[in-house]
Amino acid sequence: MSVINALIVAVSGFLIVFLMLCLLWFIIVMINKAVTALEKSTKTEAPAAAPASASPSAAPVKTSEPKEEAVYGGELALYNVDEKTAACIMAIISDETKIPLSQLIFKSIRALD
Numbered sequence: 001m002s003v004i005n006a007l008i009v010a011v012s013g014f015l016i017v018f019l020m021l022c023l024l025w026f027i028i029v030m031i032n033k034a035v036t037a038l039e040k041s042t043k044t045e046a047p048a049a050a051p052a053s054a055s056p057s058a059a060p061v062k063t064s065e066p067k068e069e070a071v072y073g074g075e076l077a078l079y080n081v082d083e084k085t086a087a088c089i090m091a092i093i094s095d096e097t098k099i100p101l102s103q104l105i106f107k108s109i110r111a112l113d
Contacts, residue, residue: 090104
């Protein structure tokens with residue numbers, strides 16, 4: 001195989017890969033537009049359907065909206081554990097579970113013998 005034939009094969013390979021990437025990009029854009037349009041149509045249909053479904057015999061539906069997070073104000077009971085060790089235990093649990101410390105509630109920490 002000559003150098004010119006090798007260059008032609010390499011360039012055609014690059015061209016095919018580039019064209020396939022462009023095709024995938026186009027497909028992703030089209031799917032994104034379709035999903036966005038579907039979400040918009042779902043949002044506009046939901047409020048219009050709600051008043052029509054409300055009848056005098058139907059019980060009202062309660063929706064729970066997210067409330068502000070309440071801070072736990074309880075006491076932490078420590079059994080044979082000093083405060084520094086308890087703080088380390090809480091930090092380790094928060095780090096290992098990937099849950100922020102503000103979302104964890106510790107009621108008691110007890111040393112195992």
